[in-house]
Amino acid sequence: MELGGFIAYLVSLAIMASIYAVFCLGLNIQWGYTGLFNIGIAGFFCVGAYTSAMLTTPKPTGIYAQYVNQIFGLNLPFVVGLLGAAAVCGIIGFLIGIPTLKLREDYLAIATLGIAETFRLIFNNEHWLANGPRGLMGLPQPLQGIVSAKHYNYIYLIVVVIIMLFIYLLIERAIRSPWGRVLRAIREDEISASMSGKDIFHFKMQSLIFGSMVMGVGGALYAHYTKSISPDVFTPLYGTFIIWVMLMAGGSGNNKGAILGAYVIWGIWIGTSFMTDLLPYTLKARAPYIRFLLIGILLEIILIYRPQGMLGEEKRVSKLLEE
Amino acid sequence: MAEKSMLEIKEVDKSFGGLMAVCNCSLDVKEGSITGLIGPNGAGKTTLFNVITGHYKPDKGKIFFQGEEINGLPPHHIFKKKIYRTFQITREFAQMTVLENLMLIPEHQVGEKIWNTWFRQGAVKKQEKAIKEKALEVLEFVELIDLKDEYAGSLSGGQKKLLELARSMMADPRMVLLDEPGAGVNRTLMGKLIDNIRKLCEEKSITFLLIEHDMDLVMNLCNPVIVMSEGKKLAEGTPEEIKRNKKVLEAYLGGQYR
Ligand SMILES: Nc1ncnc2c1ncn2[C@@H]1O[C@H](COP(=O)(O)OP(=O)(O)O)[C@@H](O)[C@H]1O
Ligand SMILES: [Mg+2]
Numbered sequence: 001m002e003l004g005g006f007i008a009y010l011v012s013l014a015i016m017a018s019i020y021a022v023f024c025l026g027l028n029i030q031w032g033y034t035g036l037f038n039i040g041i042a043g044f045f046c047v048g049a050y051t052s053a054m055l056t057t058p059k060p061t062g063i064y065a066q067y068v069n070q071i072f073g074l075n076l077p078f079v080v081g082l083l084g085a086a087a088v089c090g091i092i093g094f095l096i097g098i099p100t101l102k103l104r105e106d107y108l109a110i111a112t113l114g115i116a117e118t119f120r121l122i123f124n125n126e127h128w129l130a131n132g133p134r135g136l137m138g139l140p141q142p143l144q145g146i147v148s149a150k151h152y153n154y155i156y157l158i159v160v161v162i163i164m165l166f167i168y169l170l171i172e173r174a175i176r177s178p179w180g181r182v183l184r185a186i187r188e189d190e191i192s193a194s195m196s197g198k199d200i201f202h203f204k205m206q207s208l209i210f211g212s213m214v215m216g217v218g219g220a221l222y223a224h225y226t227k228s229i230s231p232d233v234f235t236p237l238y239g240t241f242i243i244w245v246m247l248m249a250g251g252s253g254n255n256k257g258a259i260l261g262a263y264v265i266w267g268i269w270i271g272t273s274f275m276t277d278l279l280p281y282t283l284k285a286r287a288p289y290i291r292f293l294l295i296g297i298l299l300e301i302i303l304i305y306r307p308q309g310m311l312g313e314e315k316r317v318s319k320l321l322e323e
Numbered sequence: 324m325a326e327k328s329m330l331e332i333k334e335v336d337k338s339f340g341g342l343m344a345v346c347n348c349s350l351d352v353k354e355g356s357i358t359g360l361i362g363p364n365g366a367g368k369t370t371l372f373n374v375i376t377g378h379y380k381p382d383k384g385k386i387f388f389q390g391e392e393i394n395g396l397p398p399h400h401i402f403k404k405k406i407y408r409t410f411q412i413t414r415e416f417a418q419m420t421v422l423e424n425l426m427l428i429p430e431h432q433v434g435e436k437i438w439n440t441w442f443r444q445g446a447v448k449k450q451e452k453a454i455k456e457k458a459l460e461v462l463e464f465v466e467l468i469d470l471k472d473e474y475a476g477s478l479s480g481g482q483k484k485l486l487e488l489a490r491s492m493m494a495d496p497r498m499v500l501l502d503e504p505g506a507g508v509n510r511t512l513m514g515k516l517i518d519n520i521r522k523l524c525e526e527k528s529i530t531f532l533l534i535e536h537d538m539d540l541v542m543n544l545c546n547p548v549i550v551m552s553e554g555k556k557l558a559e560g561t562p563e564e565i566k567r568n569k570k571v572l573e574a575y576l577g578g579q580y581r
Contacts, residue, residue: 170441177447178426178434185416185427192414195376196490197402197430206437316472318423320434320451 011153013270014263018160019221021262023243025167025255026214032252032313033175034207035187037105040112042239043119044089044212048219049229050123051088052081053136056224069131078142082163082220089216093209101204108208116240124231135230139223160221167214168255174210175255176320183207184253184317237292242269245299251309253317260310269295326353328387329498329530330375335384335394337367337374344370346554348384352498357524357531359545359562361538363574367554368534369411372500376408377401389497403430408500409487411534417476421467424475424486425458426451428493458493465489465519480507488519499523501533505540513537517544542566550574 023041030036059065059073076084096115100108124133143155174180182203185193194200223229233239242265250261272294276287283290302309330352337345345367352358360368373379375386377398386394388404396404416424432454433439434447462468465485470478475486484504491499504520505513517540523529535541541548542562550558550565552574558565565571 173444174437174440177440178432178451179437179440181419181423181427182435184419184423188416188418189414191378191398192410192416193427194398195378195402195408196428197399197494198427198435199399210437313418315474316420316423318426320448321455 008153011157013266015153015157015160015225017263017266018157018164019218019225020243020246020266021259022160022164022167022218022221023215024247024250024258024262025164025171026211026218027243027247028211028252028255028258029171029175029183029207029214030211032247032254032258033180033187034183034204035105036204036208036211037109038112038208038211039109039240039244040114040116041215041243042234042236043112043116044092044215045219045222045239046116046119046123046231046234047092048085048089048216049223049234050130050136050219051085051216052078052220053139053223053229054130055084056081056140057136057138068134068136069128070136071129078140078224081224082217085216085220086213087216089219090209090213093212094205097205097208101201101208113236116234116236120231120234133231135228137228139227139229141224141227156225160225163217163221164259167217168259171210171214172255176318178318179203179206181318241292242295245295247309248299249302249309251311251313253313254309254311257309257311264310265295265298268298326355328352329354329356329389330532331387332371332375333385333387335371335374335386336382337370337379338382343554345374345381348551348555350549350556350559352530352532353547354530355524355528356547357520357533357545359541359548360532360534360551361536361541361548361565362551362557366551368551369502371551372408372502372534375401375500376406402494405495405497406500407491407494407496407498409484409491409502409504411502411506413480413483413487415475415478415483415486417474419475420472421462421475421478421486422455422458422471425461425489425493426454428490429454429457429495461489461492464492466515481509481512484508485512485516488516492523496529498530498532501531501535503534503536505535505537513540516540520544 023045027038027041030038054070054072055074055076056078057073058075059070060068096111100111123130130136141152141156142159144152146155182198185198186200186203190200246261246265247258249265251257269291272291276290279287328351332348332350335345335348336343348371362368374381377396377400380395385392388406393401393404433443433450439447459468462471465488467482467485467489478486488504504516508516520531521544524531533545546561547559548562548565549556550571557574558568558571560568
């Protein structure tokens with residue numbers, strides 16, 4: 001590969017890693033700071049992507065309408081797509097939270113897992129909604145036309161990184177403040193936190209909604225990067241499992257760790273695809289599973305030898321006054 | 324009696340399955356008192372605390388705090404009525420520092436609203452500063468100041484008990500319920516604990532109700548003493564009276580004070 005191609009490759013890698021970092025930040029709010037066990041990230045990924053797609057593409061007309069079903073298409077700008085994805089995912093988080101957050105932790109896990117699969121199947125089977133398994137295409141990209149299409153990914157990388165950093169700063173500020181202190185107290189001991197006057201349900205709900213909104217933005221960023229989406233992308237492996245591995249590896253309870261984990265694990269993930277290329281022909285068909293096996297083993301190793309991840313939670317988190 | 328009652332428990336029942344942990348229990352805690360609650364293991368003392376603080380709803384009966392009915396309120400509302408409780412097995416926020424454990428407690432924190440952390444940082448910081456000063460003062464008072472940046476989970480058992488007392492001081496409570504504050508605390512720390520409780524009662528006029536097995540602590544600190552047995556009040560009186568009470572000796576003290 002010549003140098004230009006290699007750099008372009010690195011850029012695409014960095015874009016995906018940054019998008020995954022957004023998901024990790026969202027999960028870190030829920031799990032890292034509050035102890036909410038969301039194992040249906042793929043659902044928010046899916047809904048975020050589809051929401052933004054439907055908001056930003058026009059409803060097909062003329063000859064296209066015969067081939068592409070789409071319940072609506074509003075043709076609005078990219079930014080509206082992002083905000084809409086956040087809003088819809090926030091509402092879904094809220095609706096999941098109402099029945100589950102007052103019950104034991106595992107109910108949230110079951111609900112998120114189930115709903116993630118449900119969304120994927122709805123988008124897959126209900127053709128009238130968003131074109132079924134063929135999905136939607138032609139999503140607009142921000143700041144198109146500034147540079148030639150060939151170099152557009154540089155622009156998109158900058159856009160994604162800026163959005164990721166903005167989300168990082170929003171979360172950091174909230175976590176360093178009394179709001180984050182309450183979340184961490186709930187994570188540590190719910191009963192003690194409620195006897196200390198904190199309304200547990202209320203705070204858990206905020207954490208769930210905030211995290212879900214961040215995940216919605218992640219889904220939208222993904223959709224506008226690939227420009228076309230279909231339901232088969234949002235599987236538990238790519239949409240949930242790998243994000244958990246990233247957060248565990250980077251350091252649950254540390255926002256820098258969440259970002260670092262996304263970059264490192266995505267790098268390793270891509271690296272393993274080179275490795276599986278070397279496999280004998282008969283095993284190649286099973287390559288994705290071998291890669292996931294490798295990632296699973298990596299997770300085990302991390303949990304055994306460095307359970308706090310590369311960057312664990314800082315000792316003093318509530319340090320608003322030191323900034 | 325002339326004094327006003329702070330906490331009144333009226334015919335409260337609480338059962339777990341077939342087991343009556345608290346059974347038709349009535350008692351009265353006077354304002355400004357340090358009331359001891361003793362009784363054999365399994366008498367229902369901790370369960371009574373859990374019912375008062377809203378962790379369990381009573382099956383029957385009423386609870387009044389300063390004349391206001393509070394039975395059935397959830398724990399965070401009980402806190403807002405200015406009742407604070409500690410736990411027999413301490414429940415610190417282990418992976419948070421000692422200082423954070425204290426700073427969490429005060430209510431009405433501006434920075435607990437997520438919008439304010441983004442849009443009203445000045446106000447949040449100002450209040451945070453005041454809370455921090457208060458927390459440091461309290462830590463000074465209970466002599467845990469050197470450990471302020473340690474994880475609460477890394478403290479010794481006795482230090483955790485002190486931390487619980489310190490947290491109660493952050494709450495500005497009218498009443499504190501202590502569940503075995505002396506358990507696992509060594510003699511020197513125990514002396515400190517007793518001094519602190521007495522000082523808080525006298526200077527801040529906080530009413531205490533405390534469960535304790537250590538008879539030295541109870542006889543030293545509490546008046547009156549209430550004895551619970553089999554889910555209800557068995558006797559009440561000054562430490563002297565309780566020591567001489569035949570029924571109590573039979574049910575609980577097992578003769579060691581004869
Ligand atoms: N959550 C619970 N579930 C079932 N039984 C309980 C529960 N809490 C307490 N008990 C029972 O209630 C009785 C009173 O316990 P407790 O209030 O802890 O007594 P004490 O604090 O006086 O030693 C005991 O027999 C105990 O086993
Ligand atoms: Mg007990």
